Amino acid sequence: MAPAAGGAVLALSGGVGGAKLALGLADALPDGQLHVVVNTGDDFRHLGLHISPDIDTLLYTLSGLSNEQQGWGVADETFRALEALGRLGAETWFLLGDRDLATHLRRTELLAAGRSLSEVTAELAARLGIGAHVYPMSDQPVRTTVICGDRRLPFQHYFVAERCEPAVDGFTFDGVEGAVPNPAVMSLLADDVPERVVICPSNPYVSIDPVLALPGFWQALRDCPAPVILVSPIVAGAALKGPAAKMMSELGVPASALGVARHYCERYPDLLDYFVIDASDGTLAPEIADLGVEVATTATVMKSREDKVRLAQFVLEIGHP
Amino acid sequence: MAPAAGGAVLALSGGVGGAKLALGLADALPDGQLHVVVNTGDDFRHLGLHISPDIDTLLYTLSGLSNEQQGWGVADETFRALEALGRLGAETWFLLGDRDLATHLRRTELLAAGRSLSEVTAELAARLGIGAHVYPMSDQPVRTTVICGDRRLPFQHYFVAERCEPAVDGFTFDGVEGAVPNPAVMSLLADDVPERVVICPSNPYVSIDPVLALPGFWQALRDCPAPVILVSPIVAGAALKGPAAKMMSELGVPASALGVARHYCERYPDLLDYFVIDASDGTLAPEIADLGVEVATTATVMKSREDKVRLAQFVLEIGHP
Numbered sequence: 001m002a003p004a005a006g007g008a009v010l011a012l013s014g015g016v017g018g019a020k021l022a023l024g025l026a027d028a029l030p031d032g033q034l035h036v037v038v039n040t041g042d043d044f045r046h047l048g049l050h051i052s053p054d055i056d057t058l059l060y061t062l063s064g065l066s067n068e069q070q071g072w073g074v075a076d077e078t079f080r081a082l083e084a085l086g087r088l089g090a091e092t093w094f095l096l097g098d099r100d101l102a103t104h105l106r107r108t109e110l111l112a113a114g115r116s117l118s119e120v121t122a123e124l125a126a127r128l129g130i131g132a133h134v135y136p137m138s139d140q141p142v143r144t145t146v147i148c149g150d151r152r153l154p155f156q157h158y159f160v161a162e163r164c165e166p167a168v169d170g171f172t173f174d175g176v177e178g179a180v181p182n183p184a185v186m187s188l189l190a191d192d193v194p195e196r197v198v199i200c201p202s203n204p205y206v207s208i209d210p211v212l213a214l215p216g217f218w219q220a221l222r223d224c225p226a227p228v229i230l231v232s233p234i235v236a237g238a239a240l241k242g243p244a245a246k247m248m249s250e251l252g253v254p255a256s257a258l259g260v261a262r263h264y265c266e267r268y269p270d271l272l273d274y275f276v277i278d279a280s281d282g283t284l285a286p287e288i289a290d291l292g293v294e295v296a297t298t299a300t301v302m303k304s305r306e307d308k309v310r311l312a313q314f315v316l317e318i319g320h321p
Numbered sequence: 322m323a324p325a326a327g328g329a330v331l332a333l334s335g336g337v338g339g340a341k342l343a344l345g346l347a348d349a350l351p352d353g354q355l356h357v358v359v360n361t362g363d364d365f366r367h368l369g370l371h372i373s374p375d376i377d378t379l380l381y382t383l384s385g386l387s388n389e390q391q392g393w394g395v396a397d398e399t400f401r402a403l404e405a406l407g408r409l410g411a412e413t414w415f416l417l418g419d420r421d422l423a424t425h426l427r428r429t430e431l432l433a434a435g436r437s438l439s440e441v442t443a444e445l446a447a448r449l450g451i452g453a454h455v456y457p458m459s460d461q462p463v464r465t466t467v468i469c470g471d472r473r474l475p476f477q478h479y480f481v482a483e484r485c486e487p488a489v490d491g492f493t494f495d496g497v498e499g500a501v502p503n504p505a506v507m508s509l510l511a512d513d514v515p516e517r518v519v520i521c522p523s524n525p526y527v528s529i530d531p532v533l534a535l536p537g538f539w540q541a542l543r544d545c546p547a548p549v550i551l552v553s554p555i556v557a558g559a560a561l562k563g564p565a566a567k568m569m570s571e572l573g574v575p576a577s578a579l580g581v582a583r584h585y586c587e588r589y590p591d592l593l594d595y596f597v598i599d600a601s602d603g604t605l606a607p608e609i610a611d612l613g614v615e616v617a618t619t620a621t622v623m624k625s626r627e628d629k630v631r632l633a634q635f636v637l638e639i640g641h642p
Contacts, residue, residue, distance in 0.1 A: 048369075048430040078401055084423030088448045090430065098419045102405030109369040109411065127409045 007033065007195030009316070010188060010226070014039045014207020015054045016072065016241045017233055018200030019061035021315070024308030025198065026062055026132045028316060034132040035194065036062075037185045039202070040117070041137075041144035041173055041210030042155045046094055047085070049104040050111055053156065054207065055121055055136060056103055063128035065099075074099045093161045118182060133184075137211045140179035144206050145172045155206060164243040167250045173210045181214040194226045198315055199272075201233040201300065203244040204263050205251075218268045227273040229315055230264060231300055232257040235278040240301060258284045265291040274318050276300060294319075328354065328516030330637070331509060331547070335360045335528020336375045337393065337562045338554055339521030340382035342636070345629030346519065347383055347453045349637055355453040356515065357383075358506050360523070361438070362458075362465035362494055362531030363476045367415055368406070370425040371432055374477070375528065376442055376457060377424055384449035386420075395420045414482045439503060454505075458532045461500035465527050466493045476527060485564040488571045494531045502535040515547045519636055520593075522554040522621065524565040525584050526572075539589045548594040550636055551585060552621060553578040556599040561622060578602045579609055586612040595639050597621060615640075 009029060013022050013036050026034050039054045053072070060066035060074055067075040077097035086092040096104070103124065110120040116139045125134045146158040148166035158164060188194060202208050212218040221228055234257050239245040248255040253263065257277045264272055275293045277284060278300040285295040296318050302308045330350060334343050334357050347355050357379060364373045374393070381387035381395055388396040398418035407413040417425070424445065431441040437460045446455045467479040469487035479485060509515060523529050533539040542549055555578050560566040569576040574584065578598045585593055596614045598605060599621040606616040617639050623629045 047426050048433055049426075078399065078419070080399055080419035081402060081423045081426070084420040085427060088423055088427040088445060090423070090427050098399070098401035098422075099405040101419075101422065102402045102409055102411070105368050105370075105402070106406060106409040106411050112369050124409060 008188070008193050009034055009196050009198055010185065010194035011036045011198045011200055012202075012208055012211050013037070013054070013058060013200040014202030015042070015057040016061075017239075018054075018202035018207060019057045019066075020302045020308050021198070021200040021231060021311060022058060022132070023061050023305075024302065024310070024312030025315070026130075027305070027309045028312040031131040032133070035135065035185065035188060036132055037135045037137050037182060037211060038121075039137055039207045039210050041142050041206065042159070043141065043143070044154060044156050046156075047090055047096075048108070049101075050108045051094070051104050051156075052107065052117070052121075052136065055134065056100070058134050059103070059121075059124055059128055059130065062125070062130045062132055062134070065128070073097050094156065095160075118184065135182045135185050137185075137217075138179040138182055138214055140175060142176045142179045142210055142214070143174045144210055145174055146206070147171065159243075164246065168205075168243075168247045169250070171205055171209070173213050176210065176213045177215065179214055181217040181220070186217075186220060189220045189224045192225055194224065196226045196316070196318075197221055197224065197228040199228065199230040199264075201231040201240070203233060203239070203242055203247070204260055205244070205247055209267075212268060212271075218271055222268070222271045227319055228271055229274040229276060229296075229318055230260075230272050231276040231311070231315065232260050232278065232281070234260050235300060236280045256284060257281045258287050261288045261291055261293065265293065276315065276318070329509070329514045330355055330517050330519055331506065331515035332357045332519045332521055333360075333523075333529055333532050334358070334375070334379060334521040335523030336363070336378040339375075339523035339528065340378045340387075341623045341629050342519070342521040342552060342632060343379060343453070344382050344626075345623065345631070345633030346636070347451075348626070348630045349633040352452040353454070356456065356506065356509060357453055358456045358458050358503060358532060359442075360458055360528045360531050362463050362527065363480070364462065364464070365475060365477050367477070368411055368417075369429070370422075371429045372415070372425050372477075373428065373438070373442075373457065376455065377421065379455050380424070380442075380445055380449055380451065383446070383451045383453055383455070386449070394418050415477060416481075439505065456503045456506050458506075458538075459500040459503055459535055461496060463497045463500045463531055463535070464495040465531055466495055467527070468492065480564075485567065489526075489564075489568045490571070492526055492530070494534050497531065497534045498536065500535055502538040502541070507538075507541060510541045510545045513546055515545065517547045517637070517639075518542055518545065518549040520549065520551040520585075522552040522561070524554060524560070524563055524568070525581055526565070526568055530588075533589060533592075539592055543589070543592045548640055549592055550595040550597060550617075550639055551581075551593050552597040552632070552636065553581050553599065553602070555581050556621060557601045577605060579605045582609045582612055582614065586614065597636065597639070 144155040147170040245255040253259045438457045465476040468491040566576040574580040
């Protein structure tokens with residue numbers, strides 16, 4: 001429960017919010033000590049390409065290629081292929097930049113050649129000069145579906161094409177029962193390699209739940225000796241990015257750090273050791289602590305690179321004497 | 322043998338040289354009267370994409386998108402995806418522009434959805450506003466292989482990756498025995514729709530032979546009442562574009578319009594009615610005529626749009642009183 005700072009860290013991440021803290025952790029840790037397991041429930045095939053939006057966000061963020069203003073995609077991006085695709089009658093609701101397209105083409109080519117998504121992700125990360133280990137949560141397909149009344153929307157359709165507008169009633173992670181958690185990550189846990197586990201400030205329902213829903217995975221995290229530290233993705237009742245707060249309201253859950261804490265504590269008993277909330281949510285600390293987790297309070301909003309590293313260092317020092 | 326000008330024309334074409342005359346014919350004919358059947362022996366899969374280089378050249382040329390200086394690809398092109406692909410370890414010897422990539426992506430997507438190459442080509446041509454009918458020579462794969470000593474090079478490897486440098490000993494058109502000539506084109510011929518057949522100034526060995534090698538196809542051209550007119554791709558002993566003259570020398574054939582005429586007359590007896598040569602090759606006319614074809618002489622080098630239309634009009638008027 002009180003590991004030395006600088007040891008290996010296993011981080012769980014979805015897209016943008018999670019990638020920010022992952023970047024801070026990568027900066028704060030020695031090379032090779034950060035292991036990030038990434039949600040692939042958003043993966044989809046589009047225009048014949050295998051697209052892994054959260055993995056791509058991690059790759060672009062950790063390699064310094066990302067468009068930080070926009071929150072997705074590559075900086076200094078162009079959309080010439082997409083414009084031409086539109087002219088040829090292809091769907092253009094998913095904004096594929098020219099540089100971004102290269103990632104999807106290469107991934108699809110390597111998968112078609114029989115490589116696993118783990119192998120392909122490691123290859124792409126190495127080519128982009130990323131020192132951290134980036135793992136898809138599973139090599140088997142798991143597909144998040146958003147239930148909106150009597151409609152069942154594949155995640156990217158809900159997220160991009162419908163701009164998160166439909167009210168949400170629930171989620172399914174199709175294929176998750178038959179999927180295996182990434183064996184390399186399971187092996188790290190079996191060998192007690194991580195000195196701490198960090199659940200990044202990602203959407204609980206569509207970024208972290210798909211990862212924790214993999215058979216045996218959250219139990220493996222619970223049972224490993226490393227402390228599990230979650231950083232709340234909700235600050236002062238709002239999601240910093242994405243639809244988390246809107247989803248919580250629609251599901252009848254308080255859209256607050258307390259609502260997030262209850263979600264995890266009810267669904268994954270004894271998983272969390274520490275719950276990091278923003279200083280602005282300090283009044284929620286006693287109720288969260290009543291759920292049986294230690295609450296740590298700091299500034300969690302990450303705008304600058306310094307913010308990211310500072311939060312990462314805070315997370316790495318939690319529990320140290 | 323003396324159709325009215327303005328009737329339907331069936332043109333056979335490879336890439337750049339053929340596309341130039343096809344553009345002239347499209348300009349010279351009423352809308353919808355030009356039918357172009359295109360070599361697909363150069364088609365290949367690359368980075369998971371189905372690429373049809375000659376069809377693309379036709380599409381880009383007929384739609385006004387082509388890069389005329391360069392002779393291939395799209396004007397005002399960028400290569401941002403390709404640069405990123407190179408960084409990710411993909412092969413980059415085949416220069417894929419960002420706009421060009423859209424064509425390959427859309428084709429591959431539609432083929433994967435079960436559409437035939439004919440249907441996909443028609444869809445792309447319509448989207449690009451092309452009034453001519455563009456047909457792949459077959460919906461079945463035929464793959465031109467270049468025999469160079471004990472090496473057998475897929476055409477694009479010979480043409481692009483090896484820049485046509487290896488000496489050529491012969492060619493095979495793998496799959497041609499089992500391939501069916503485009504049924505729409507066969508149906509035009511069965512219905513005597515074309516009033517003339519034009520074999521564009523394309524490489525005899527790797528652009529036109531693959532088309533004529535389709536079972537029953539050259540015989541159908543020979544047996545149709547329309548005159549078959551070939552425009553020599555060799556002018557004054559040189560190919561205007563591409564490796565035709567070099568190949569002829571390596572195969573021990575005179576690299577001249579006469580060598581071209583002999584190739585066609587020996588391989589496809591009684592196919593050709595007219596053989597169009599450049600004015601600079603006028604001295605070859607008697608020997609070509611001795612092969613049993615009528616020789617027509619004009620300026621065949623197409624630099625400007627006017628050159629293309631003028632040659633097209635010449636071809637459309639051959640045999641008229």
